[in-house]
Amino acid sequence: VFEYSEADTPEELFYPTYDLSDFSWDSINRTLNHTALTAQFTGVPATDPSGSFSNGSVAFRVTAYEAGGRDRPLPSLLHTANSSKVEFVLAGAAPRGNGSRFALEVATVEETGVVQKLRSARSIDDEYTPTIFEMLSLVAESQNDSATLSFLQWKATAYGSRSPRREDSIQCRSRGLQAANWTLPVSSIVHAYFGEGIGSTYTVSAINISFGGEDGKVYQEKRYLSWSALLGFGQPPKDTFSPLVISIMAVALGTPMAMLLVGSCVVLFAQRKRYSEYEPIN
Template identity: 25%
Template sequence: MATTRGLGHVVSVVVLFISFAILTNGYTPKRQLNTYLNPGCVKDCGGGLAYVKARGDMDTLHFVFTTVGTPTALVIRTNTLADREHDRLSFNWDKLRSNDSAGAVYTDNPQTKVLYSYGLMFTRLFQYNDTSDDADLSHYSAPSSELTVFDFLDNVTMWENLLDTSSDELIILKIQQTDPDLSTAIMNGSLTIQFHMFDHEDRADDLPHLQYNEDTTHFDFILQDIDTGNRSNARYGLETIFFSEDADKGDMTIEDVKSIDDEYSPGVFSINNLLSRPAVKANGGFLQWKPICYMKPARARSVATAVKKYGPQTLTAEDKTNTGFVKNSIAYAFYGGHKIIDVKMSYSNFSFGLSKDGFFTKNNYTAWTGSLGYGVPPADKVSTLVISVISAGLGLPVVLMVFGGLFVCMKNKFGKKAKTTSFSENRIN
């Protein structure tokens, strides 16, 4: 009985450990988030600007999301001041709306020190008629009857006011319509870029379940119900510009990190990181994504398709000067004309789709998730739950065998008293 009770205690401990791993979901906020929509703007705010201040003990991250000019996410890392009221960014809307926005984003507290800054511009959307079904954007170039290019600048694209779409923890940039003169237009919220804010570390609820922490923001790039015209084989691609303020002039690079574990994204064994400072990841910015997107709002492996990357390609000083996307961005408003030349920039294209997946027109929906953050990019690893289950699966049989063997041995030794017969008692008289 004692052995049986001991075995029961061991099993109970293992079960409690697994239950703890499953049920524990508490967290401690590591940053205090404050969201301001169109701060300082009274009228004529365009698509608008969202400013999120993520205040921590060691530093403060200032996230700026806007469709004023080129749709951009700008992140500025500063020291954290004791003066909470003035520990924030300021915006000059007259300059933001002018032809030269340099100096429109600034810190007016002399004690504020900018430690680092980086961000991501969404510049152009490509729609191409993939008649060969090879899902390769590089096979098409403009101008072409098979390729339509949508510029995201506000003189071509009208954006909905984010005051009507956003909340404290979810910033939504949504196209109202593109230029109606285009052969195929995007209208009625068919293109959405939404940013999720976090004050702790965890994983996203939706596939591909990217990790996040207090130094990151997740974005969803969503296309749905777009009139593709006569292009029954339509696919889409996206152009982005990733930028950072760096004394290091080394090129940005994309690393492809392999994993043997697909617990969170079934069938996906890699993750991509575009790094602003490849040599010192801990002090740089990153763009992270898994090479997968989804063709229905209810994300599942059965409706997954591929994301293909092209680049990155470094922008030259001439590119930065002559590219309208840069000159008309919130990045230019922050860095200014004299400093924008020294900002490291690279553009990358992404295409959505895989051969024989039915094209975009199969479901008229594509959603791609990425992460923009500071520091070392999160890496997939086997979770505590999986380790617990594996340990239980391998350990319990061993425990049962050991304790079972001991129980049998002890029972055989002490459970019976063997009766021994002497020779003298059985001799024949």
């Protein structure tokens, strides 16, 4: 997790990084819910010289799904049975600057021969996520047949409340996907899962996702940040126009056409009636 400031400086000022591998994490057994299919990993720095996390924590909430549907809480992501939601939560941590903003570095591990692409899709339909019109997807495709193998999908927004509303929206930006130029800790879960093939059999890439407005005041005021993403296999879900938006578009486009048609009929009828008042001379 990065913290940086753009206030009153010509360049971005980065503070010492919060390395999550140095955090102390609570046992997952305390938050594992077999009924709701949820779990939460909560951690704090093992050492905190600045005291920024004296009342704060970082958490990752994971939700699995048994069937397709849509989340109720914003950003109301559309999901399938082959996907899970991962939510990054930064709560209570004190900013180290007046205009601090935060960024999360997301690392991805793929087999050799798999190409990763960052896609952006825009839509005029914001019924489920008000004022947010952009959806981003990081997809892994096979070089042989361009088939989508897996994806990470998110809306271009985060929220500054435990019960998010439209006014709690926090601007979210994504930097380009790049090859990771750092080495993973030997004790990391990636090494435990993939073995010693990291760097030869598997490639590691990273993308930075930043949160906050131009002045970073949103987090300073609420001391809470939540960002959700969907992680799954196969093609990422695609939103279609909702019945409400289709109805609004039909009314907006159909009303002028109906008025034009009625007006044309009235003019033609008036002209025909005018000519019918004259009788032929012969």
